[in-house]
Amino acid sequence: MADMVSLGTQTVNVGDNVAFTTNRIGGNCQNIRHEPGSGRVTLLPGLYRVGFNGNFSAVAAGTLAFEIRQDGDSIPGSKIITTVTAAGYGNGSSTVEVRVNRPCCSTLSVRNIGTVAAIVSDANLVVSRIG
Template sequence: MADMVTPGTQTVNAGDNVLFLLNRIWSNNCPNIRHEATSGRVVLLPGLYRVGFNANFSATAPGEADFEIEQDGEGIPGAKIINTIAAAGDFVNGAVTVEVRVCRPCCATLTVKNIGTVAITVSDANLVVSRIG
């Protein structure tokens, strides 16, 4: 299991990935999950994983905060967060959990991407990846 976080806030521009500054919980018993602190990429070796992402979202103007967990640059069906921000500076919470299979012979890269059209302030971003099979 790996639990990656960014305490505080970060601005994530449209088309960019959420960065995870710290590896808060890291299991040496699961070398199949690889993340370099400060990166937005998580590399998974073959297996079945449960991936959960949650954060608070805000913007400088009303609009939508659209984020998606992607595997190798492609959106994973059912792994999208769409939240409406009613007023500038308001925070909304979003969360999504999805299972991911990585087939042999190699690996896959996970990211959490701002798929919207505006920059979003992301607060307390948290990504949890657990190998389940």
């Protein structure tokens, strides 16, 4: 298992990934690899449960949307959508299962797919190998 967090706040522009600054638990174990400060997590073959949560705000009104991606592609069922007013707040979470097939690895990320830049605080990504 690996638990990656982003302490404080960060601005995540549309099309960019949430960065996770700290590996709270794991993050450099045999099957799950994450470099602190990066928005990418590398998984070796297996079945994983991936959970993301965070608090969101924006300087302009709009739709804030994030999704968990595998190798750059959207994972169905992973999208978080919240509409905020200027300086408004929202939060959300998503949990999905991810399979990584042999012979190699896969990369996970959490991308801002909304209409405005988002201010993200207390972002947390938990990845657990379940099979």
